[in-house]
Amino acid sequence: MRDRVSDFKLSTSDFAKFWLLEPDVTFLNHGSFGACPIPVLEAQQQFRQQLERQPLKFYREFEALLDAAKNQLGEFVGADASDLVFVPNATTGINAVLRSLSFRPGDELLTTSQEYNACRNVLNFVAEKTGAKVVVAEVPFPIDGPEQVIEAVIECVSPQTKLALLDHITSQTGLIFPIRELVKELKERGIDTLVDGAHAPGMVNLNLREIGATYYTGNCHKWLCAPKGAAFLYVRRDRQFLIRPMTISHGANSYRTDKSRFQLEFDWMGTDDPSAYLCVPEAIKFMGSLLPGGWSELRARNRAMVLEARKLLSEVLDVAPPCPEEMIGALAVVCLPDDVSEFEKTRTIPPIQDMLWSRFKIEVPVIYWPGYPKQLLRVSAQIYNKTEDYEHLAEVLPELFKEYDAI
Structure with missing residues (x-):
């Protein structure tokens, strides 16, 4: 297993070589499913081989490995591992x-x-099962x-409000909500x-103690770059x-008192x-070793890159940025012209996204939001991306829209 980036003997421009991403694809969609670097995949393969060589030995040692992974994750996200x-x-x-x-109803x-x-x-x-009512803050x-986020949410609070489900970073629009x-x-x-923090770990400096949510869940396979x-x-x-x-198993009636039933x-x-869980420490270690300033520099670099991309695309499309820079992490959207094609319920992706892929091998999501025919283009920035990736997108977009008769 490679221990540090220096072992690869690569320059700053070669970060993409740490990933298995196809070199002829302009991959601007890290936000959807992430992408796991080669050293972390190698660590995962080692765990899998240990499991298959001696399953009983592996599972005898599994709890200690899992606890160690939770301890390191807890340090990274600002929480006690027992929580x-x-x-x-x-x-x-x-x-x-x-x-x-x-x-209950009401x-x-x-x-x-x-x-x-x-x-x-x-x-x-x-809500349907219990008779509760879903209230949506616009x-x-x-x-x-x-x-404006705070105002919208608080205006919808009533004496009947029992729980609030809130994004930390929105998927469709890439907004960082003022979650604390x-x-x-x-x-x-x-x-x-209950905070849906799917995009937060690795994109922002996460401290769950400071946020103070009752419940918080986050993905490690996105910006932390752990395995899926x-x-x-x-x-x-x-x-x-x-x-x-969701699955009730042996822990439901365990006689053990050294751990909570929750654990x-x-x-x-x-x-x-x-193996994906056990590789979280390796992902934290590897991604934090890519730049001299560690995770702080990595987050800052990704943010600067996506802001640069947003500025470039906004200028090319002659549209205003839809939110202030303070609400941006490593995801950003720009507004596209409305889709002029006839909407089909069987369509899985908008035509512009399909054309960007099929003709130019640019992998970037186009999202109908808040619904057809309105469209947003969402770009991600991870360390394997470079300025030329966004310049390529900016170059072909106007050409596509002219052909598509959308402007």
Whole structure:
């Protein structure tokens, strides 16, 4: 296993060689599924080989390995390891919380108009089962500043509000919500918060103690660059007795007293490949070794890159940036002209995104938001990206829209 970046003997321009991404593809969509670097994949393969060579020995040692991974993750996200459990993805974390809690007819579940669709579906499901009501705070977009998010959410609070499901960083629009202020305002009103932090770990400097949410879930496979299938769920200690995993297994009646039931149930939900969880420390270590300033410099570099990309694309398309720079991390969107094609329910991606891929091998999402025919183009910035990637996109976009008769 390669220990540090220096072992690769590569220059700053060669960061892409740490990844398996196809070199002829302009990959500007790290935000959707992340991309795991080669050294972390090598570490995962070692764990998998250990598992297959001697399964019983591996699982005898597994709990200590898992605890060590949680300890290092806890240091990275600013939380006690005893308050964290691993889950396969943030959506699973949202499901575990919402489907563990009890609601009654008349209770209100608060969220925003920018909540991620999968998680909003969980909220809808729970409301339908329990008779609770989903209340949606309309967050404007374009937006002038983070105070508008706070105003929109607080205006929708009522005496019936029992829980607020909030994004930390929105998927469709790439906005960093003022999550600490939101949690504080809601806590003062006696309302628990469930934060969907899918994009936060690795993109922003995350400190769960300072945020103070009741529940928080985040992905490790996105900006942390761990293997797919690694995420975490944080539950405040006084609420851990309420939260059960989606799969009930041996931990439900364990006689052990050295760990909480919260830990015992989530740590073992049946035989699975846990290598993605165990590689989280390797991902933290490797990504933090890429630049002299470690994770702080990496986050700053990615943010500067995506802001540069947003400025370039806004100028080419002659559109105004839809939010202030303070609300941007490593994701940014620009508004595109409306889609002039006939909407088809069987379509999986907008025509412009399809053409960018099929003709130019540019992998970048175009999102119907808040719905067809409105379109947003969302770019990501990770260390393997370079300025030329965004210049290539900026060069071909106007040509495509002229052909497409969208402007």
